[in-house]
Amino acid sequence: MKQNNNKAHKFGMVIDLDKCTGCGSCMVSCMSENNVPFKEDESNKKDSITWMSVYKLTNGKSFPDTQIVYMPRPCQHCGGKGDHGHSPCVSVCPAVATDYGYDTGIVSQIYTRCFGCRYCMGACPYHARYFNWWDPKWPEGMENYLSPDVSPRMRGVVEKCSFCYHRYQAARDIAYYEGRDDIEEHEYQTACTTACPAGAIVFGDLNNPAHQVHQIVKPDPHPDPRNKHVVGKSRNPKVFRLLERLGTNPKIYYLSEREWVRKAGDNYLDGEWDKIKNYHGATLSND
Amino acid sequence: MDSALIPEGAKRCSFPKFAIGIAIVSAVVLWGVFAMFLCWFKGLNQTNMNDYYGFALWIWADLAVIAVGGGAFFTGLLRYIFKIDELKNIINFAVIIGFICYSSALLILAIDIGQPLRGWFIFWHANVHSMLTEVAFCLSAYFAVLTIEFIPNILENRQANKVPFFHHLAHNMHGVMAVFAATGAFLSFFHQGSLGGVAGVLYGRPFAVREGLLIWPWTFFLFTWSAAAFGPCFTLLVTKITETVTGKKLVKDNVVHLLAKISGWMIVTYIIAKIIDTIYWALVTAPSLGFTLSHFYSNNGFYGYWILITEIVLCGVVPGAILIMKSTRENPRLRLIAIILGVIGVCLNRWVMVLQIMAVPVMSFDTWALYFPSWQEIATTILPVAYGIILIAVAYRYLPVFPQEQELNTIEPVAEAE
Amino acid sequence: MKVDRRSFLGLGLGAVAGVAVSPVGIKLTDDSSIWTQNWPWTPVPIDGEVTYENSVCSLCPGSCGLSIRKIDDRPVKIEGLAEHPVNDGGACLHGIAGLQYLYDPARVKTPLKKNGDKFEKISWDDAIALVAGKLVDIRKSGSPEKLACIADKEQGSVSGLFQRLLKTFGSPNFYTMPSLESYLEVTAEALHGEGMTIGFDLENSDFVLSFGAGIIEGWGSPVNCFKANASRRARHAKLYQIESRLSNTAANADKWIPIKPGTEADLALGICAVILKNNLFNGGATANFRGGFNKLAIMIQKDYAPSKTAEITGVKASDIEKIATLFAKAKMPVAVFGKGRGDGAQSLKELAAVHTLNCLVDNINKEGGAFVQPQSEYLEFPDESMDSIADAGFSKNKAGRYVNQLIEKVNESSKPVVEALFVYNANPCYSLHDSKSVKQAIGKIPFVVSFSSFLDETAKEADIILPSHTFLERLEDVPSCAGLAKSVVGLTKPVIDPVFDTKHAGDAVILIAKALEGSIAQNFEWETYDECLESVAGGIWDSLSEDGYAIISEGAPSGSVAVNVSFLADNPATIQAQGDYELTLIPIDNMRLINAGIAASPFAIKTVSDKVLKGSDIVVEINPLTAKGLKDRGYATLTTPMGTARVMINLNEGMMPGIIGMVEGLGHTFDNKYVSNKGINVNDLIGPVIESGSGLDAAFGIKVKISKA
Amino acid sequence: MSEIENKTENGSTESAGEGTTGDTKDDKGLGLGVIFFIVAFVVCFLSGTLLFPKLLYSKKEQPFNFDHALHVDEAGDCDSCHSFREDGSFTGIPKLDTCLDCHSEEALGETEDEAVFVEEYVLEEKEVPWxxxxxxxxxxxxxxxxxxxxxxxxxxxxxxxxxxxxxxxxxxxxxxxxxxxxxxxxxxxxxxxxxxxxxxxxxxxxxxxxxxxxxxxxxxxxx
Amino acid sequence: MFPFSFEWAWDMAHVVFFGGFWYAVSILGAGMTFCILKAAYDTINDSGDSHH
Structure with missing residues (x-):
């Protein structure tokens, strides 16, 4: 599988945190694209389903030196250690309700298969997975806006961002129909990407040098010499990934000019950051 | 009234007294069953779990009962494989406790999943790479072993044993019990281990993750070892409680001392391994991911270093030390303290390996997530305890659970209050 | 033969074996397995052909182009329209959630008439007849000016129809809600003359000096501003944000300059003073100054020297000098006014002072600067023919210049100032300061007609509700009137047949006019609103209907404009917050909420942080130093001269000490559990403060006391 | 199991020693048991195979009959009606509009089904609920x-x-x-x-x- | 779980895992079958009270 991978896609994203305004368009676009339900009180953020979630980070300093940044967090579509497809969540699902598409790099979630053990949620350090604690209910008449491209979920199963896989399916449909081998960059864009009014999100194939996302990220195809689990590290010093040191190998990259923001992407021991911050991205390991 | 069912020569309390006791505990069972049905019909919104706490009280209860139920497999292993014959005097009870623990664990799992009717997908569509799959398979297979081990004891009931087939079946099952026990030990090794693996493989959770051997993180072995070490403590504790409640001595001291001694040495070896594991994790694993030890034990209202010290020193080193030394081990009070501490210790370990993992923030900007269970979760967690009490009471009343009971209790001519 | 137990055994075993060998077992197992995966109560959306329709959003003045994805006849998704001149692709969360407005079960589904405390359904015919009957009575009584109308804006054909109805009826009392558009006009009128408006070329400016304008908080045309802001780094442009709170704009800016709330005007004048003192101004530009430029110059040198300004504003004198220098020396600087979204209370002093900076550095009508030009009149309504009653009524004075003055007058007067009120696309009972007294005033008006799609706070006070279509069900011209560099008119198109028994407000007005007969009816000879639009939009109709939009003006207007600084030269007093308490409560604009009349959608509410709304509690922001003993996430009671409120505390280092921030847009009382009864309406706690000389309600906040609850 | 119960009831409660008395009776019983077994097996197997599907599935008639063969002759291949849209998606069962490419308010043939189609769907402008x-x-x-x-x-x-x-x-x-x-x-x-x-x-x-x-x-x- | 289920593959992981599982299950099954058959046999041949 992995051998004939040269044609395989690796869809990913780079989010420019300096452009992000925290406006929430990506969240709502995602919800309305993916038939995400809503309930009366959504202010308990720990049981509120938002595939795309926007975190607000501060630099921890006091007035007037305090700064904030917004960090949109979809599912990171981790490639897992060594980028072999054993994402933290995929490897633990006991019933294969989630798998890693080696052809796209996308982590799926199949609601009809999931029986709600929630192990994947425990495995995900990004809180990108959501459980349907309630039966989804739409106020009378509102089912009319549900999209047939995405299955509504039932109570008791886990759901998460799918990189709008149905858009990939639709794009492939056209390509098949027109007898093309593959799809163009613009044909497959996620709902959050197209909605972002600031253009902060760039989506595309990390394996394709022609794609914008590749050009910004410049992923290093080789394992990080200092941490063999880390593959695909960005060669752009302004780009980082969330919790890169864990070796989850997320496909969401973040871009920021601000050092404190880049530092917030991972955990560092005292003084560690200063030693490595100028190295592209930032990971070190003991091996 | 039910005297025909009571083992010959055994003294038991009057049936009305027994019935009242059972009724009181049954009320607790009903409360738990009510909560269980609420969870099934209204869904898991009845709990206080959330997307941060996908695993919570129930999974802890699961891990804990399986850990303390480890007495069954370990005693069986010693009795049937290592041929430590004295243990035949406690093996029946160890099996019953194990049976209760494992059936409870399966019940809790059935409540815990979001789509209980799809629960069998874990078998049918098994992902063999998931530790949870391994847990499910070995757990249910081992539960079958426990049932098999329990059956002869049931068949030894006065009335059942009169049925020739049952009599022969019990006899024959005793004959091949070593095979079952060996299979049980094999299965137990893997499911106790894979329960440890459940946490240890979470490489997205630096608090949980451990290096290991092949596909098995160190927690895999630590869990098996700790279940073997602390399981007998629980067997002894429940025996002690039963003795106190019935007011009878049921197992001879030499048996208790032997099991306590074995448990003690197991605890000591385990705790040494656990200390090494903790030090390696604190000094190597976690720092390599950017975490200091203090990250896991500060900035929150509950999880401090106390929990680490309690688990390892107070509830590990101390009981281990008490139980390996003859003088302290044979002191009934110290021994009791030791086995209580041991049971608390293993439960605390499982708590840490479930709930603290969920509570610790991983992303640098995340915050500690604390949780308190809802009454429905508490009720369903108490349910197995109440169910266990009933099963033990019934088994004790009607089955020849303790082979030494008569010997130890014939001298006293006066019927004592039970 | 004896049938014994063995026979039954045989029977039983045979049955079991028979069933086991038959397909029943496997089939039932499999089917029940499938059954557990397809719960009948989980909706299954119907598939069909995907089509896209273009339209324009009219939820806010931004007027973004939308692309609506439909499955057969069913709209399922709203997205921003690529290559639309306003938003080019992106869309804000409110527009994207538009379908939730469309299908909101809390919509007004038929015309309603109030009976006692309750509304009852009536037919459209009856409703129109009732309204017309009432209006005929008013006209007969000889004071047609007692018909008033409050609408969201002046521009656009529907607003035009309302104005036409009032005029031909005989009333000058047409009001709009305060909005950035209205402030742009007020400012332009004060400095450049009547009929002018201002636009800011944020996309091209290389130095944006924003006096609290929430450029990424929903100010102006939000998506357009997001885009301009996002391209800033690539253009090497700078944004300096002057604001008392670390808003998102401040956080995103190159520099955040915290300032004492309400002293923005003083800082602007202080910067003017530095520019004048250091001769950083453009000499040529000052030639356009009228109305006492010298007087102004002398006044500000005296009263707004850096040290003095620093004292007033809390901004360091050195910073003031630095900002002045940077601003004046930038190639294409622009100073932007309109705190927050720009539709809250503003003082003319502040608006004028900030805009004077633009005039001083001569960026007027230059790329990257401020564009001053006449308001675009793209509609051509035929001249009205008015009868004598209409002439007489229309020539009377308006009850007040602004809507808050109308409210005040209604409340103060013992005789009815207004006999009948039309409310369209406006929710004064929610959006204006001291909403309690606004409600009281609306309650005093004998006959209130609401054209709202939702049972909002004002509609609840109405006697008749003539529900209008949502923007997804109607045709309408939507001018973008939000301070853009270019002026664009979009065309909202119906993408679905009306979901409920509603009518286009334009059609309702035409029907009312026709029912009034006589000269009024003569002015409304169109059969339908659609026909009316096509005829009055004559010049741009082709472009509207073909492209979905028409660009009225683009790029820097030519020519210079005169600047009249007489208002400032008189050194008007800076507005002070009402009350004597120690702290100041200021409203916060949050992009994820709406502070116009409508409530945010369920989706939008879902995105709101738990540091803004927790359960039904509103969370206020306060600096830990100011909070003293109050705990983060603890409860407190706020007391202002207008009332008290229980709030949750969020300790926030981004707040200037001494102020408390409360978000706008919560506390709605719609009949929609997903969006209503959450938090409180900050306008309940703030009372109007009228600026002398302009008449504007300029209450930027109010003094407040906080105590542990 | 019942065999054993049988024995315990017949035999003494002390011991199951005399379990195999009355061979002839047992043989008869067994013989009958076999017959019952066979009968029950056949009945249950057949009902499980023949009756069960009838119970499991509910039959629904299509709104009216449709002659695929005839339409293939007239209109051509499958994809003349079951076509692709331009976006590559598949239309599936044709909508009324597709039918109206050939059909009209006037029947083309003489079948009753077409009459139903025209009267109930074409004239009413209603989609056929296939x-x-x-x-x-x-x-x-x-x-x-x-x-x-x-x-x-x-x-x-x-x-x-x-x-x-x-x-x-x-x-x-x-x-x-x-x-x-x-x-x-x-x-x-x-x-x-x-x-x-x-x-x-x-x-x-x-x-x-x-x-x-x-x-x-x-x-x-x-x- | 079974070779005909969708997820089944004849790879190392599956063979080891299910090998172990089926091995254990067959031992239990065989053991129980043996006990039951032997008990039935013993019952019929009345060797029931030969011990204890």
């Missing part, structure tokens, strides 16, 4: 383009020879799952003689495995 034999559940995504355009498969492979039929069989709906019987259940044992006999995930996977070497990832066919 039951779809091959409807997959909501969780399934299926790309017709991938299979027929790119992989060059025949319609017959999955849909069988429906194009040659002159009448529509009744639609059979599984009472438990709501699935069409064509998805799986044509043969109640699940035995598959033709590629179109079943359309379950395993059937998709089987072909994918053969043709592409891989059963496919979840998202290939799920949504």
């Amino acid at each position: 039951y779809v034999y091959s409807r997959q559940p909501d969780c399934v995504f299926f790309s017709h383009a991938a299979h027929t355009q790119t992989a060059g498969m025949d319609c017959v492979t999955c849909h069988g020879h429906i194009g040659e039929s002159t009448s529509l069989k009744p639609y059979e709906e599984n009472r438990i799952t709501g699935y069409s019987r064509d998805i799986w259940g044509k043969n109640i044992f699940g035995i598959k003689k033709n590629s179109w006999d079943r359309m379950k995930m395993d059937d998709c996977a089987e072909c994918h495995k053969e043709e592409t070497g891989h059963k496919g990832y979840c998202f290939q066919c799920h949504k």
Whole structure:
């Protein structure tokens, strides 16, 4: 599988945190694209389903030196250690309700298969997975806006961002129909990407040098010499990934000019950051 | 009234007294069953779990009962494989406790999943790479072993044993019990281990993750070892409680001392391994991911270093030390303290390996997530305890659970209050 | 033969074996397995052909182009329209959630008439007849000016129809809600003359000096501003944000300059003073100054020297000098006014002072600067023919210049100032300061007609509700009137047949006019609103209907404009917050909420942080130093001269000490559990403060006391 | 087990020693038992095989009959009616508009079914509520383009020879799952003689495995 | 779990895992079958009270 991978896609994203305004368009676009339900009180953020979630980070300093940044967090579509497809969540699902598409790099979630053990949620350090604690209910008449491209979920199963896989399916449909081998960059864009009014999100194939996302990220195809689990590290010093040191190998990259923001992407021991911050991205390991 | 069912020569309390006791505990069972049905019909919104706490009280209860139920497999292993014959005097009870623990664990799992009717997908569509799959398979297979081990004891009931087939079946099952026990030990090794693996493989959770051997993180072995070490403590504790409640001595001291001694040495070896594991994790694993030890034990209202010290020193080193030394081990009070501490210790370990993992923030900007269970979760967690009490009471009343009971209790001519 | 137990055994075993060998077992197992995966109560959306329709959003003045994805006849998704001149692709969360407005079960589904405390359904015919009957009575009584109308804006054909109805009826009392558009006009009128408006070329400016304008908080045309802001780094442009709170704009800016709330005007004048003192101004530009430029110059040198300004504003004198220098020396600087979204209370002093900076550095009508030009009149309504009653009524004075003055007058007067009120696309009972007294005033008006799609706070006070279509069900011209560099008119198109028994407000007005007969009816000879639009939009109709939009003006207007600084030269007093308490409560604009009349959608509410709304509690922001003993996430009671409120505390280092921030847009009382009864309406706690000389309600906040609850 | 109970009841409670008394009686009983066994087996097996499907599936008649063979003759291949849209999606059962490309308010033929079609649907401008034999559940995504355009498969492979039929069989709906019987259940044992006999995930996977070497990832066919 | 289920593959992981599982299950099954058959045999041949 992995051998004939040269044609395989690796869809990913780079989010420019300096452009992000925290406006929430990506969240709502995602919800309305993916038939995400809503309930009366959504202010308990720990049981509120938002595939795309926007975190607000501060630099921890006091007035007037305090700064904030917004960090949109979809599912990171981790490639897992060594980028072999054993994402933290995929490897633990006991019933294969989630798998890693080696052809796209996308982590799926199949609601009809999931029986709600929630192990994947425990495995995900990004809180990108959501459980349907309630039966989804739409106020009378509102089912009319549900999209047939995405299955509504039932109570008791886990759901998460799918990189709008149905858009990939639709794009492939056209390509098949027109007898093309593959799809163009613009044909497959996620709902959050197209909605972002600031253009902060760039989506595309990390394996394709022609794609914008590749050009910004410049992923290093080789394992990080200092941490063999880390593959695909960005060669752009302004780009980082969330919790890169864990070796989850997320496909969401973040871009920021601000050092404190880049530092917030991972955990560092005292003084560690200063030693490595100028190295592209930032990971070190003991091996 | 039910005297025909009571083992010959055994003294038991009057049936009305027994019935009242059972009724009181049954009320607790009903409360738990009510909560269980609420969870099934209204869904898991009845709990206080959330997307941060996908695993919570129930999974802890699961891990804990399986850990303390480890007495069954370990005693069986010693009795049937290592041929430590004295243990035949406690093996029946160890099996019953194990049976209760494992059936409870399966019940809790059935409540815990979001789509209980799809629960069998874990078998049918098994992902063999998931530790949870391994847990499910070995757990249910081992539960079958426990049932098999329990059956002869049931068949030894006065009335059942009169049925020739049952009599022969019990006899024959005793004959091949070593095979079952060996299979049980094999299965137990893997499911106790894979329960440890459940946490240890979470490489997205630096608090949980451990290096290991092949596909098995160190927690895999630590869990098996700790279940073997602390399981007998629980067997002894429940025996002690039963003795106190019935007011009878049921197992001879030499048996208790032997099991306590074995448990003690197991605890000591385990705790040494656990200390090494903790030090390696604190000094190597976690720092390599950017975490200091203090990250896991500060900035929150509950999880401090106390929990680490309690688990390892107070509830590990101390009981281990008490139980390996003859003088302290044979002191009934110290021994009791030791086995209580041991049971608390293993439960605390499982708590840490479930709930603290969920509570610790991983992303640098995340915050500690604390949780308190809802009454429905508490009720369903108490349910197995109440169910266990009933099963033990019934088994004790009607089955020849303790082979030494008569010997130890014939001298006293006066019927004592039970 | 004896049938014994063995026979039954045989029977039983045979049955079991028979069933086991038959397909029943496997089939039932499999089917029940499938059954557990397809719960009948989980909706299954119907598939069909995907089509896209273009339209324009009219939820806010931004007027973004939308692309609506439909499955057969069913709209399922709203997205921003690529290559639309306003938003080019992106869309804000409110527009994207538009379908939730469309299908909101809390919509007004038929015309309603109030009976006692309750509304009852009536037919459209009856409703129109009732309204017309009432209006005929008013006209007969000889004071047609007692018909008033409050609408969201002046521009656009529907607003035009309302104005036409009032005029031909005989009333000058047409009001709009305060909005950035209205402030742009007020400012332009004060400095450049009547009929002018201002636009800011944020996309091209290389130095944006924003006096609290929430450029990424929903100010102006939000998506357009997001885009301009996002391209800033690539253009090497700078944004300096002057604001008392670390808003998102401040956080995103190159520099955040915290300032004492309400002293923005003083800082602007202080910067003017530095520019004048250091001769950083453009000499040529000052030639356009009228109305006492010298007087102004002398006044500000005296009263707004850096040290003095620093004292007033809390901004360091050195910073003031630095900002002045940077601003004046930038190639294409622009100073932007309109705190927050720009539709809250503003003082003319502040608006004028900030805009004077633009005039001083001569960026007027230059790329990257401020564009001053006449308001675009793209509609051509035929001249009205008015009868004598209409002439007489229309020539009377308006009850007040602004809507808050109308409210005040209604409340103060013992005789009815207004006999009948039309409310369209406006929710004064929610959006204006001291909403309690606004409600009281609306309650005093004998006959209130609401054209709202939702049972909002004002509609609840109405006697008749003539529900209008949502923007997804109607045709309408939507001018973008939000301070853009270019002026664009979009065309909202119906993408679905009306979901409920509603009518286009334009059609309702035409029907009312026709029912009034006589000269009024003569002015409304169109059969339908659609026909009316096509005829009055004559010049741009082709472009509207073909492209979905028409660009009225683009790029820097030519020519210079005169600047009249007489208002400032008189050194008007800076507005002070009402009350004597120690702290100041200021409203916060949050992009994820709406502070116009409508409530945010369920989706939008879902995105709101738990540091803004927790359960039904509103969370206020306060600096830990100011909070003293109050705990983060603890409860407190706020007391202002207008009332008290229980709030949750969020300790926030981004707040200037001494102020408390409360978000706008919560506390709605719609009949929609997903969006209503959450938090409180900050306008309940703030009372109007009228600026002398302009008449504007300029209450930027109010003094407040906080105590542990 | 009952055999043993039998014995214990007949025998003494002290010992089961004399368990095998009365051989002849037992033999008779056994003989009868065998007969009962056979009868019960046959009855249950037959009802499980013949009656059970009848109970499991509810039959629904299509709104009116449709002659595929005739339409193929008149209109051409399957794709003249079951066509692709420009976005590569598949239209499935044609909408009324497609029918009206040929049909009008005047009947083309003389069948009763066409009369029903014209009167109840064309004149009323109502879509025909066809039951779809091959409807997959909501969780399934299926790309017709991938299979027929790119992989060059025949319609017959999955849909069988429906194009040659002159009448529509009744639609059979599984009472438990709501699935069409064509998805799986044509043969109640699940035995598959033709590629179109079943359309379950395993059937998709089987072909994918053969043709592409891989059963496919979840998202290939799920949504 | 079974070779005909969708997820089954003849790879190392599956063979080891299910090998172990089926091995254990067959031992239990065989053991129980043996006990039951032997008990039935013993019952019929009355060797029931030969011990204890």
